[in-house]
Amino acid sequence: MLTDHTTLVQFLIEERRRHPDASGDLNGLILDVALACKAIAKRVAAGALGGVLGSSENTNVQGEVQQKLDVVANDYFLRATEWGGHVAGMVSEELEEPYPLPVEYPRGKYLLMFDPLDGSSNIDVNVSVGSIFSIVMAASPGADPEPQDFLQPGSRQVCAGYAIYGPSTMLVLSVGTGVHAFTLDPNLGEFILTRQSIQIPETTKEFAINASNQRFWEPAVQRYVQECLAGRSGPRQKDFNMRWVASLVAETHRILTRGGVFLYPRDSREPVKPGRLRLLYEANPVAFLIEQAGGAASTGRKRVLDVVPSELHQRVSLIFGAREEVSRIEEYHEESYELTPTLPLYGTRGLFRTAAG
Numbered sequence: 001m002l003t004d005h006t007t008l009v010q011f012l013i014e015e016r017r018r019h020p021d022a023s024g025d026l027n028g029l030i031l032d033v034a035l036a037c038k039a040i041a042k043r044v045a046a047g048a049l050g051g052v053l054g055s056s057e058n059t060n061v062q063g064e065v066q067q068k069l070d071v072v073a074n075d076y077f078l079r080a081t082e083w084g085g086h087v088a089g090m091v092s093e094e095l096e097e098p099y100p101l102p103v104e105y106p107r108g109k110y111l112l113m114f115d116p117l118d119g120s121s122n123i124d125v126n127v128s129v130g131s132i133f134s135i136v137m138a139a140s141p142g143a144d145p146e147p148q149d150f151l152q153p154g155s156r157q158v159c160a161g162y163a164i165y166g167p168s169t170m171l172v173l174s175v176g177t178g179v180h181a182f183t184l185d186p187n188l189g190e191f192i193l194t195r196q197s198i199q200i201p202e203t204t205k206e207f208a209i210n211a212s213n214q215r216f217w218e219p220a221v222q223r224y225v226q227e228c229l230a231g232r233s234g235p236r237q238k239d240f241n242m243r244w245v246a247s248l249v250a251e252t253h254r255i256l257t258r259g260g261v262f263l264y265p266r267d268s269r270e271p272v273k274p275g276r277l278r279l280l281y282e283a284n285p286v287a288f289l290i291e292q293a294g295g296a297a298s299t300g301r302k303r304v305l306d307v308v309p310s311e312l313h314q315r316v317s318l319i320f321g322a323r324e325e326v327s328r329i330e331e332y333h334e335e336s337y338e339l340t341p342t343l344p345l346y347g348t349r350g351l352f353r354t355a356a357g
């Protein structure tokens with residue numbers, strides 16, 4: 001029986017009771033991830049005193065300058081999870097190739113994919129950041145995985161979650177039985193269950209989008225945002241509020257807490273990149289959590305969890321949150337196809353049509 005004082009360990013034991021054959025590896029891996037998140041939380045909280053503010057000398061595979069904390073957080077994830085025999089392999093936002101497990105450690109049956117520090121542009125301004133993770137089964141348990149083994153659609157995730165390092169540190173996760181939130185008790189060093197079975201309201205009056213990209217958006221997104229901005233006197237007949245934290249974890253947490261809809265849509269800035277966010281370790285885990293909480297997650301054209309990945313660091317258009325809003329945005333995409341089937345930018349064989357949807 002779960003109560004408001006249940007610890008993460010107790011919660012995981014309770015979940016395992018539903019699967020009498022379970023080996024305990026998934027729980028072991030989740031606890032290792034939770035340990036990494038606690039270590040990162042400490043460094044984030046120390047701020048300038050922890051010596052991790054500012055940029056490092058390096059750029060990552062995405063061509064982005066790594067913050068010092070990106071590097072430190074990546075290291076905590078690797079160190080906490082590589083040794084336990086639960087994982088067969090890992091993919092990180094910060095590493096071009098899958099991480100090769102040291103030879104001395106046993107290979108497990110899960111693959112772990114993570115963004116060790118999300119929203120890094122917020123670190124130096126002391127705004128919430130987080131970590132995101134996704135777990136799938138390895139194709140060959142006990143052996144080193146091939147890179148393509150990581151390219152599984154998000155619907156195959158067995159667990160997804162994030163930690164948010166805000167005024168309090170929270171771990172929010174799902175093992176496929178709803179979404180549950182744990183708050184870190186700083187005295188005990190334990191994650192304590194503080195919200196069970198989170199549900200997102202079907203509708204909302206709050207949206208999130210980086211409006212500085214407006215000139216690059218497709219017609220469907222232009223229309224949706226214009227209608228929100230028109231407020232009570234427009235077709236939506238209600239006033240909307242807008243928020244943008246520039247940290248996917250923080251936006252997801254807000255939507256899981258009070259509802260809303262988030263868009264980081266495909267745009268024409270760099271046509272080869274269908275969106276900004278990374279499929280394997282940003283969009284997929286968020287989409288899994290959102291669906292588990294009764295919301296929806298779409299590329300605008302299809303369900304995110306159905307996208308079959310083709311590359312480890314693939315980017316994707318991501319629209320998620322209140323179910324009614326997401327289906328409205330999908331309809332607008334549908335309609336703009338019907339209206340502009342022959343335009344080179346938006347037609348079936350145009351610039352914006354890719355396998356990723």
Ligand SMILES: O=P(O)(O)OC[C@H]1O[C@](O)(COP(=O)(O)O)[C@@H](O)[C@@H]1O
Nearest residue numbers: 115117118119120210246247248249
């Ligand atoms: O700078 P922009 O375009 O607003 O992008 C913000 C987005 O970039 C991200 O920060 C990317 O994450 P990283 O910090 O892990 O690279 C998302 O969390 C966020 O939604």
Ligand SMILES: [Mg+2]
Nearest residue numbers: 115117118119
């Ligand atoms: Mg990120």
Ligand SMILES: [Mg+2]
Nearest residue numbers: 093115117118
């Ligand atoms: Mg990151």
